[in-house]
Amino acid sequence: MTVRTRFAPSPTGFLHIGGARTALFSWAYARKHGGSFILRIEDTDVARSTPEAVQAILDGMTWLGLSWDEGPFYQMQRMDRYKEVIQQLLDSGDAYYCYCSKEELDALREQQMQQGIKPRYDGRWRPEAGKVLPEPPAGVPPVVRFKNPQTGAVVWNDLVKGEIRISNEELDDLIIARADGTPTYNFCVVVDDWEMGITQVIRGDDHVNNTPRQINMLQALGAQIPQYAHLSMILGDDGQKLSKRHGAVSVMQYHEDGYLPEAVLNYLARLGWSHGDDEVFSMAQFCTWFDLDHITPSAAQFNTEKLNWLNAHYIKQADISSLAADIQQRLTALGVDTANGPDLAGVIALYRERSNTLNDLASSIAYFYRKPETDAAAAEKHLTVDVLPVLAGMAAKLENIAWTTESIHDVIQATVSDNGLKFPKIAMPLRVMVTGGAQSPSIDAVMALLGKDETLSRIRESLTTSGKF
Structure with a gap:
């Protein structure tokens, strides 16, 4: 059997970090097994889906390098096919029309809640042997409901969570087509997974409750049931559900904030999955190692410090x-x-x-590339009245040397020795004059790159404006 996985985001916002991890795991599983990775845009929520959100998803996937083999497929372009399958279920008796008004359903829900019963549709329009249904009310367009089995249980071996069993008595008859004829999300997913030949559905564990309903519909259609793997949620550094208050949650926000895609991918790979003690690895290695057996079923916790460490590593290694x-x-x-x-x-x-x-x-x-703003505290600390004359004398010597790191270092060292000082006593004020602050790489290397004219110009200007010399 050829492995076929999918990533199926809803274009109601940006590609968030949890979705990116789901995409990564689905992509890696397909790559590991020589299969196909399908991108599907689940855009049936017309009120909230936008072209901008679609583009944000495509941009995020492209930036991460998660290339898809088929798609993107758009559910709104498959409406005719969904309606054909709904009719197929109506014809087979696995679906039926329901004429309940919104007011009736609201009243039913209120009554059940008052009785302490779990709110659910009571099947009043469900056809059964010997049951007489009322005449359809005039002027009420019906919805279509799936005729869910009422006995037994849906059981599947989740590839992350282990065996999950849901009694059919817990499931009511799901609406699969709205009153205007448009199919619902859960039904579209079933048809797509079936006709696209999806073999492994890897998705967030917020979909666990959808799975038994989808399995029952797939069985009614005589379709092959895929394997399911439900990934745990991602928590922020503080242990709470990841949200905007934790910083960037959009994939492209990480790009804007200065992260490399290699670092983000490497970090996401380790969020809930591990390969021994390996922390840094390429995507080629990841695809070779990846399996679903080593995904933890417990929530993964985001660690910004670890991401920063990885990003620093990849910056050092980058071309x-x-x-x-x-x-x-x-x-x-x-x-x-x-x-x-x-x-x-x-x-x-x-x-x-x-x-x-x-x-x-x-x-x-x-x-x-531009004159720096001087850190006032650093200037106050290092540009002292006793050291400024020494720096003025050193500047005169710098005028007459070949402008190399070694020559600059020699002048600084000679100044230190001639005045009986320690090296930082000269290097620190020199940093403030040249860079504006007290932190930089080796100051002689900085001066060499900055150039002779610009370096001496900044030293002279600092001497002039210090007010102490």
Whole structure:
């Protein structure tokens, strides 16, 4: 049997991080078994589905590199087929028309709740042997309900949660077509999974309650029942359900916040799944290792610190030219023009060991291309009246050297030795003058990249404006 998995998001918003993990696991399972991964857009919620949301899903999948083999298929383009299958169920007696008005159903629900009974449809329009149904009321368009079995149980071996058993007595007769004739979500899913030959349905555990209903409908259609794997939810760092208050939940927001897709994928792979103690691995390795047996049925907890650590790792390993293209865009968004500054790749190479995100990296190196704002506290601490004359003398010596990291270092070291100082006593104020702050890579390497004219200009300006010299 050829493995066929699917990812079937509803385009009512962005591709969230939980959906991305579901897509990743479905994609990896298909890749592991040489099967096909299908993308299906479940857009039957016309009121909430938007073209922008569809595009956000496609953008998120593309950015992550989760390429699909078939699709995207759109449920709204398959309405005629769903209606054919509904008619098939009506003809076979596995579905029926129900003429209950909204008021009747509301009253039934209220009555059941007052009696402490679980609210459910009571089957008043369900055809049974020997049962006489009332005449259909005039002017009331009917819904179509699936005639769910009333005895026995639906049992399946969930590939994550183990055996799940739901009594059919707990299930009422689900509406599969609304009064206007449009099919409902649960029914469309059944037809799609059947006709697309889906062999494994990997999805969030919020769908567990849908599964017994869908299995019963598949059986009524004589369809092959897929295997089901329901993934646990993702919790935030604080143990609460992941939401906007925890930061980015949209996949593309992670892109905007400066994360690499490799890092996000690697992190998502470890959310509820493990392969020994392996923390860092490629998607090729993941597809080789991945199975459903090692997915934990308990909720996974998001750890932003771990994601940042992984992202920093991938930034260090990334191709410099690819990084430069990305950082160029981020600097442009910050209003920074790199045209007249040092080679961007060289600056990135100097700084990428110090950055958790691409936004951090872009912000950290902006001073190479525009005058930095000086950190007042750092200036107060390091630009002291006793050290400024020493720095002025050092600047004069820097005027006359070949501008290399080694030559700059030699001048700084000579200044330190000649004045009986420790190296940080010169390096720290020099950092403040050149970069605006007290943190940077080796200051001689920074000055070499920044260039002689710009470096000396900043030192002179700082000496002039310090008010202490």
